[in-house]
Amino acid sequence: MAAISFSGVKKRYQKNDVIHGVDVEIEAGEFVVILGPSGCGKSTLLRMIAGLEEISEGKIAIDGKVVNQLEPRERGCAMVFQNYALYPHMSVRQNIGYALKVAGMPKAEREAKVLKVAKSVSLEPYLDRKPGELSGGQRQRVAMARAMVREPKVFLFDEPFSNLDAKLRVAMRAEVRNLHRSLGVTSVFVTHDQTEAMTLADRLIVMNSGYVEQVGRPSEVYHHPASLFVADFIGSPSMNLVRGFFGEDGYFRHGKGGMLNLPGLAKAHLSREVSIGIRPELVRRVDAGHKDAIAAVVDYTEELGASRLVYARADGSPIIAVDDGNDALATGMPVHFAMSESDIHVFDHTTGRRVDHAGRPVRATDSVSA
Amino acid sequence: MIERSPLFNFVTYAAMILGLLVVLVPFWIVIVAGSQSLQEVSRVPIVLWPSSHLWENIQSAWLRADLGPKLINSFIVAIGVTAGKILLASISAFAIVFFDFKARMVCFWLIFITLMLPLEVRIVPTYAIAANALLPFQVVLDTLGITGLVQAVSSVRIGLEWNLLNSYTGLILPLVATATGTFLYRQFFMTIPDELIEASKMDGAGPVRFFFDVLLPLSRTNMLALATIMFVSSWNQYLWPLLITTDRTHYGTVVMQLKALIPTQNGTPDWNVTMAGALIIMLPPLLVVALMQRWFVRGLITRDK
Numbered sequence: 001m002a003a004i005s006f007s008g009v010k011k012r013y014q015k016n017d018v019i020h021g022v023d024v025e026i027e028a029g030e031f032v033v034i035l036g037p038s039g040c041g042k043s044t045l046l047r048m049i050a051g052l053e054e055i056s057e058g059k060i061a062i063d064g065k066v067v068n069q070l071e072p073r074e075r076g077c078a079m080v081f082q083n084y085a086l087y088p089h090m091s092v093r094q095n096i097g098y099a100l101k102v103a104g105m106p107k108a109e110r111e112a113k114v115l116k117v118a119k120s121v122s123l124e125p126y127l128d129r130k131p132g133e134l135s136g137g138q139r140q141r142v143a144m145a146r147a148m149v150r151e152p153k154v155f156l157f158d159e160p161f162s163n164l165d166a167k168l169r170v171a172m173r174a175e176v177r178n179l180h181r182s183l184g185v186t187s188v189f190v191t192h193d194q195t196e197a198m199t200l201a202d203r204l205i206v207m208n209s210g211y212v213e214q215v216g217r218p219s220e221v222y223h224h225p226a227s228l229f230v231a232d233f234i235g236s237p238s239m240n241l242v243r244g245f246f247g248e249d250g251y252f253r254h255g256k257g258g259m260l261n262l263p264g265l266a267k268a269h270l271s272r273e274v275s276i277g278i279r280p281e282l283v284r285r286v287d288a289g290h291k292d293a294i295a296a297v298v299d300y301t302e303e304l305g306a307s308r309l310v311y312a313r314a315d316g317s318p319i320i321a322v323d324d325g326n327d328a329l330a331t332g333m334p335v336h337f338a339m340s341e342s343d344i345h346v347f348d349h350t351t352g353r354r355v356d357h358a359g360r361p362v363r364a365t366d367s368v369s370a
Numbered sequence: 371m372i373e374r375s376p377l378f379n380f381v382t383y384a385a386m387i388l389g390l391l392v393v394l395v396p397f398w399i400v401i402v403a404g405s406q407s408l409q410e411v412s413r414v415p416i417v418l419w420p421s422s423h424l425w426e427n428i429q430s431a432w433l434r435a436d437l438g439p440k441l442i443n444s445f446i447v448a449i450g451v452t453a454g455k456i457l458l459a460s461i462s463a464f465a466i467v468f469f470d471f472k473a474r475m476v477c478f479w480l481i482f483i484t485l486m487l488p489l490e491v492r493i494v495p496t497y498a499i500a501a502n503a504l505l506p507f508q509v510v511l512d513t514l515g516i517t518g519l520v521q522a523v524s525s526v527r528i529g530l531e532w533n534l535l536n537s538y539t540g541l542i543l544p545l546v547a548t549a550t551g552t553f554l555y556r557q558f559f560m561t562i563p564d565e566l567i568e569a570s571k572m573d574g575a576g577p578v579r580f581f582f583d584v585l586l587p588l589s590r591t592n593m594l595a596l597a598t599i600m601f602v603s604s605w606n607q608y609l610w611p612l613l614i615t616t617d618r619t620h621y622g623t624v625v626m627q628l629k630a631l632i633p634t635q636n637g638t639p640d641w642n643v644t645m646a647g648a649l650i651i652m653l654p655p656l657l658v659v660a661l662m663q664r665w666f667v668r669g670l671i672t673r674d675k
Contacts, residue, residue, distance in 0.1 A: 052568050052572075072572050073571070073572070077572070078572060079568075079572045081568070082565070083563065083565055084565075085566050085568065086569075087566065087569075087583075087584055088588065089584075089588055098573050099572075099573035099574055102573055102575045102579060103574060146573075150573075
């Protein structure tokens, strides 16, 4: 077990910064998922921990020891690659045992370890096969066994499930979770799949174009997104976000003459262009007579089975609501929604950062659990 | 082209059979002539049917051209050149593909343009080097004035010399550099996914281990294909061995001995013995190709992954 700490870590290719200074502490034994869209620098960050990419600036320390100048093998990390990266000419047994062989471990001891690890991921019957004769899920297991056998201080996963089908992905997710529970090794997992991220992570690092947008527990990130990007990226369907400004009269003005009565929020956010956001599941459908009813017109609906998504438009601003009614809703029909002021998130529109209820901007690493 | 009409089939088969005949008829003539007696082979018009004297002809060819030791020489040279070529080609391609140094493209192109300079073109300088392999260093020392300096100080004259004439080293070394092989290896190495290199880095393997544990086993079919071509081409070398060996009895190769088998102008026109000798001489490369053809095709066309 080892803690990993990043201080001012930057990555530069020629003159372009692709990672703009990461300061994050990963605790020993933690399962951290780095989440972000493709090209956000998440894999680069992981590869910098592994030692496969040079660190242009700043420091990465594993277990308190700065590893910038260390070779990959000296860092005590094991990595599971996206395309498994198994040696095609070696049997499963040789694949798993290769690192030990390189390290010069005697054959008998090596065999015993390989067998033990293979057992734990149920690969025993396949030990003498070549990777080409295995299914995708089995190859994935070999890749994991190869990482486990070295008993590393840190596990690194680089989008390991992206080549598996949906069902296997769920199964492997559970396997990785169990593995982490039983071994307790610090793990860093990179993915662009938010379900994967939310279900696996002790803590999430959300990244966007080289910046860390937010670090926090999955529920924290979901319920208190620290930036517009996180609010939009996490959750499906994504958060309703409406741009506008608060007036002294306590109304939020948006779209084509839309007015929302939000006296509680208005005070703190006067004279600033903001976006306000609310999760679709917190937008309630109400009768026309409700006192805070917002009138909207239905664009279309999406049936999900247990509930449905209503895509509507209120005064020119789009709004999505989760609705469990079962009356017919056709395009162009009027609907009414209501929301509680406490469920609404406010973001500064120019910086994109969340603004708390006292009007202060929230930083990426702040704990924002209210 | 996917066209299947009877006429089209006929034309393709006819073309292939014609091609086959063109290739096989000379072989047939060698076999036929090699098996005839002196009377039979001198008959006009020639008879294109084998006779029963093959074994005696082979025996006299063997003795006349001293084929025993010459075959051994040929094997030493061909195997030496083949092994050397594979070693050099794989190592240089390894350097060019997997190491990021400034002059790497320059190196690659320098190797690549030697394709345009076959041995025949550079035969004179190559001979000069073979006569004294250390000559370039001597020239460098002379031009820099070091020779003169040392002579002035200690009255010792530096004269570097390493003569390769009349030696196996001389027969093998100058033929070892191969642009084709390097290129073939480079193309193969470039298909190795980056993740495999990274995985072996994570497993703690350095470049040398990666080369021997991962690259070489993966390039096995490639290596066998290359070995086949190289063996045949070095077996067939004629000009270079002829030039560099004056001591034919000890260092002559079989291909050079073909000359000794040809009847002299006023001697007996025993072409049957010549042909029997030719038969022996072309047998080893033929066998190599026959045995290796499965790998040969696989190594050059597909990649089993």
